[in-house]
Amino acid sequence: MPDHDVAIVGAGPVGLLLACLLAQRGVDVAVYEMRAGADDRSRAIGIHPPGRAALDDAGISAEVRAEALALEGGDVVCDGRILASLSFTAAQRVLILPQHRTDALLRQRLSRLQEGALHFAHRVTRVHDEGAAVSLSFETGREKTASFVIAADGVRSGIRRQLGIDWRERPGTGWYAMVDVPDAHADLRARLHCESAGLVESFPLPEGRRRWVASDPQRMLDDAPTFIDAIRRRTGIRLDLPDGTAPTVFAARQHRASRLTAGRIVLVGDAAHETSPIGGQGMNLGWAAAGRLAAAIERSLGTGVLVLSDYERPTMRAVAGAQRRSFFYMTMGRPARGPVLWGRNVVIGALGTAPLRRRTADMITMRGA
Structure with a gap:
């Protein structure tokens, strides 16, 4: 046996x-x-x-x-403008x-x-x-x-x-930098900044914290000043990282x-x-x-x-x-300019319109996966 x-x-x-x-x-x-x-x-x-x-x-x-x-949901932002906003139902939560x-x-x-x-x-x-x-x-x-x-x-x-x-290996590879920081004004929404210079994501965490993730194709955002500057240049947001905070750089791959x-x-x-x-x-x-x-x-x-x-x-x-x-x-989060940026923003905006909003939220939250 x-x-x-x-x-x-x-x-x-x-x-x-x-x-x-x-x-x-x-x-x-x-x-x-x-x-x-x-x-x-x-x-x-x-x-x-x-x-x-x-x-x-x-x-x-x-x-x-x-x-x-x-x-509660999330917002997709570009250049200070909300392209799409989704709220989750109890089933999508x-x-x-x-x-x-x-x-x-x-x-x-x-x-x-x-x-x-x-x-x-x-x-x-x-x-x-x-x-x-x-x-x-x-x-x-x-x-x-x-x-x-x-x-x-x-x-x-x-x-x-x-x-x-x-x-x-499957399509979809990229490098990112991530840091979790205190956030006294944390809410319950995710924000995806699909900016011309690259992606910035932020998610609320328990205990008054927030996670920030930035695309990092050159693998240079591994110290606090560089990370803070990248977030400011892309989004206009000024992060305040506690002393000793060091971002984690990681590879996103698919196999x-x-x-x-x-x-x-x-x-x-x-x-x-x-x-x-x-x-x-x-x-x-x-x-x-x-x-x-x-x-x-x-x-x-x-x-x-x-x-x-x-x-x-x-x-x-x-x-x-x-x-x-x-x-x-x-x-959708890759750097883009000119007609490519305009076309991408049109697609994102369409996904947040009333006819597609529920289906988009189902896709993002893996409903039916």
Whole structure:
């Protein structure tokens, strides 16, 4: 008999949520994380309707709502003029909560469902599908077995590389700089400045803070004075960053794996697809996929027949759609001048008109994803 029904490699938000969904179904699950402790970086902040539904299914909706902000809508601005303004219905509502807090709530939930399921400082070096089970080898020399192994080990997934699964680049690449700052006048709306000199986004955060993101194709906005100057030149807004604040420069890229399953080994989350954070879809995409995967694993364990295609096919379709949307968002935020800028602003304005407003809000909030 295998040591566990399911072994999940990686304790990020998707791996943790999948573990909770499985444990609720009575599946014996073990989560192995190579880090020695929790990742306290803020990272993803937006919880879209599919993510809200997944967190509801995991049993932490009340805790998330108690800490999160509810985004009321957003405005797209260019040269001081609002091109489009959207307000979200209750069904479209996006919650704002830094990823490290969502992760903490998922860890707490998992510990209540299955004490001792999460194992830090466990680096998996090799997996091998033996037919009836999968073996896992650890850096320490120990070995474990499981009926299924789930690779939730991120965009640089060692398991994906070991399996030889292609990592295919998709359109949509760019560099950005990000900083979270105190904001005494924070409201509950997002603002996207699609300016001629480049994109600037700002989002409210809990506890009176706000996140600012600026496109940074030259990777030069890595210090406070340069970042402040770029925001001022593009938008006219003068930020006041606390002493010692340093922006984080990151790359937005898009990839997806050529396949998500190899026998009893399955890719999920960032190991399966890297989706640009512009538009905030990646984590929510992984959570929605985790719900499909939990159901497929439960059926497979119950019947003894692998039905993982029930997870793979719809997930690949959802990923393709999300990456197309992200590419569109990135295109709308690129520097532009003259007729190109005018044409882009016309498109953005049209998307905010009454006939299209609801559909645009559904697209932005991943309704139906």
